[in-house]
Amino acid sequence: MRKILLSSIIIVIAITFLGRLSYLQIFSFSTDQVLEDPAIKAIYDYPERGYIYDRNGKLLVGNDPAYDVMVIPREVKPLDTLEFCGLLGIDKEKFIEKLGKARVYSPRLPSVLVPQLSKQDYAKLQEKMRKYKGFYIQKRSLRYYDTPSAANVLGYISEVNEGDLAVNKYYVQGELKGRTGVERYYEDLLRGRKGVQYIQKDRFNRDIGPYKNGTIDTLPEQGKQISITIDKTLQEYGELLMHGKRGGIVALEPATGEILSMISGPTYDPALLVGRERSKNYTKLYNDTIANPTWDRSIHAQQPPGSPFKTLNALIALQEGVMDESSTIQCFHGFYVGKTKRGCHCGGGMRDMNKGIYMSCNAYFAGTFRKIFEHFDTTDEAMDVWEKHMRSFGLGDYLGYDLPFGQKGRIPSKEYYDKWYGDNRWSSSYIISNSIGQGEILATPVQLANMTAAIANRGHYFTPHILKKIEGKNITEPKFTEAKHTTIDPKYFEPVVQGMADVYRKKGGTAYWLQIPDIEIAGKTGTAENFTKIDGVRTQLTDHSVFVAFAPVDNPKIAIAVYIENGYFGSRYAGHIATLMIEKYLKGEITRKDLEKRMLEKTLEAEYAKPYSGEEFKINERVW
């Protein structure tokens, strides 16, 4: 036993050592370590970020050169701080603070000391730069915007923060990264890949030649040029029309699902978020929590859709065989929700489906909705069928478009009402507001536009998307190129489409006076009631003005949804904007200058100020 004691100890020690060494050298080892190695300096070569063009090849976003002053704190030698600060255009305290921050980040890795010098400052500084050890100038490019619009769609880029650094090892402090919109979603395409050159340093931190003779250095990979589906002209025009109004406009090409324009009002000039004024401007935009210009209403604002929703209820009634297009319902200037009467503006009388749609008769659709529910044995069954049809139009869930954010909207289910009212303690009359797009339904403008595109295509849609080409090649992603079919048979669409066309064609149609000469257009007005809380009191505000439309009726080229907050009747703001946008897109110019002039001049600022005035106010005023 004594004889083997020492041998056993020797073996145990050997196993322990080999175990520890394999842990260190095999399991903990990673090739990334070259970046943490204090003896190796990495020099980056940044590729130019990809340009963004519109659908017709017009430049939207390009690049401008900029110059960053970089510092490697460990290499800084005592210097004439005052002169250097003068050249940099910053004060001494700021300089010391920045240098301290850089040292905390890493004494041996480069940090940005002063970002984005102008060309003039750069010229002055360049010749004196060699006097300042540990500092150098790194050239890179800044975003340049060839349009004052589409800020929310394009998104902005900003410096990576500590969170990004922890999540993605690719980034190094001071690098830029897409934060919102296309810049964020297609970050990897646009960014390209930076090149790296490794330099071996000795203990005195002198360069002693390339590390491993440059065999692991990489060349930069250019960012990709992309085209997006936005029509620059239409986008800019839409933003002009949105002047002084809040809301969203989304226009799609029904045959492809391409987003022609995506407008949120109010918006801002994307150039504000570039350059040395960036943080000041950003704070200003960010702090405007009332108008909220950085909040993209076209994909975020979930609102009751109002009357455009009636068309879907008509389609469901037809599909389920509950009614046909000639079935009639009598309108007594309204309908009942429980014992309260809800009004109707259509004038009263016998309504068939055609009249129901173009006159937007509330009573007709309340009756339709009730009939759908009476058609089934149980409310639950009816609710399931209704929900299934609604969801097939892309409502109530994320659409799957290629933008980083968005909202689901809401299509209520039986579970939703069971929770609200208690199991089976509700019936169609409780939820009848859904028939006219009020009630519990919520949709975003992009969802409304998509629903309109599905009607325009008579039963299918393509997932809305923003990317058109990469390096001149059309995208082939099946998610965007394959049609999604609704649960409504195409044959049932024609009466609804004709009803929507009569909205413009027939006297008594809610948008009769918005007809575009020579273009057959189909649309539907909407006027959505809405509420806010003022000092905890639920207060009704002026109705939202909603409009969906597509044109031409046969072979549609554009489907559009316009949602103007507190714009009152659908045919007013939203109807005007929709018809102008369609004309602009299809004809290239506007023939009805009076309509255009009205939209460019009228604003709703007074309306938006009301809830914040602290005084009693009237809603739904007839201003014009």
Next chain:
Amino acid sequence: MSGRSILKRIDWLSVFIYFALVFIGWINIYSSTFTNEHSSIFDFGTLYGKQLFFIGVSLVTIVIILALEVNFYERFASLLYIISMISLLGLFVFGKTIAGATSWYDLGFFNLQPSELAKVATALALAKYLSDIQTDIKRRKDQLYALLILLIPALLIIPQPDPGSALVFFALIFVIFREGLPLFYLAIVLSLILIFIVTLMFGTIWLIIGLALLVILLFGFKRKTLKIPVIPLTLISVAVILFSLSVNFVYNNVFEQRHRDRFGLWLRLEKDPNKLEQIRKSIGYNTYQSEKAIESGGFFGKGFLEGTRTKGDFVPEQHTDYIFSTVGEEWGFFGTATVIILFTVLFLRLISLAERQKNAFARMYGYGVISILLIHYFINIGMVIGILPTIGIPLPFFSYGGSGLLFFTILLFIFLRQDTNRLKESF
């Protein structure tokens, strides 16, 4: 005995491993100390040149050792021991202080470290005492004398201060164990180490709770008829608790902050991971850098002279105590495993050589050699790869240092010389 028959009988496996280790060691010293001004490897102004010179001196010494008559060492063991103890005492008067420790004599062209000589002398003296016909290791008195032979040099070296070298002498206890010291002593030493660690990591309260559970486990399920040894049990428990309390006292009042830091780091007493990382990078700087260098080597290493951290001198004392980190960085797991395997084979080989000695003195001296080499190897590599606290002792045959290499060579080759005579009962 003729020189030829010695060369025939010498254990060539051990000799081969010795040369392999010295060669690998020198390669890594070269890599650690080489600068871009390419001077000749024979330039004695450079550290690797100096080391090469001492390799030459060691070769000459080997020849002398093999040529000397084999019973010379047994005969002069006591004298050598006395001389070396005097040389240790002399340090208090004539010693030269390097890096805070008064451990050297300045001999002009090089510094002699008498504690290295003391290792050889003590191994010889212990072997001689134990192999004496009158010594009976079962006797308390003889046990005490044997321990004294180790304790005297250790106590002389501690105040230099050089606790690492002092620790080496305790390793010689293995020799006494081999010759019959009751394992009870080993159990006590291990228990004390365990109590020390447990007290620091969990506190005295948990130690008492653990102890109570242990007693219940041991005696709780036994037959009722069996008498529980109440009095010894109580005495042991009291002793354990007193020791545990004294550990707390010594740790907080006798240890200096730097010692506390080392133990705190080793046992991960700091629970906050951020603070721990901070400590690793400041107090544990050497170990942190050496671990990082080893880790960055990966499986095959960065290649000879390609170690970026070695080149940049990021690991302090890399050519001496931390030489193994150079192996790790430049030769990777392949290199470190090779070194571990070479040492392990050497130790196992030396054990089998010791066991085949008919002569008791040779066998005991052999065990002494193994114990001394093993403790150096264990503590040094354990420290460099971060599983033991920082204790500064060199890696045998590897670390830069003339007297170190010379005396490790003497230590080993005296035994190999004795082994060539193994067939003879007496000399």
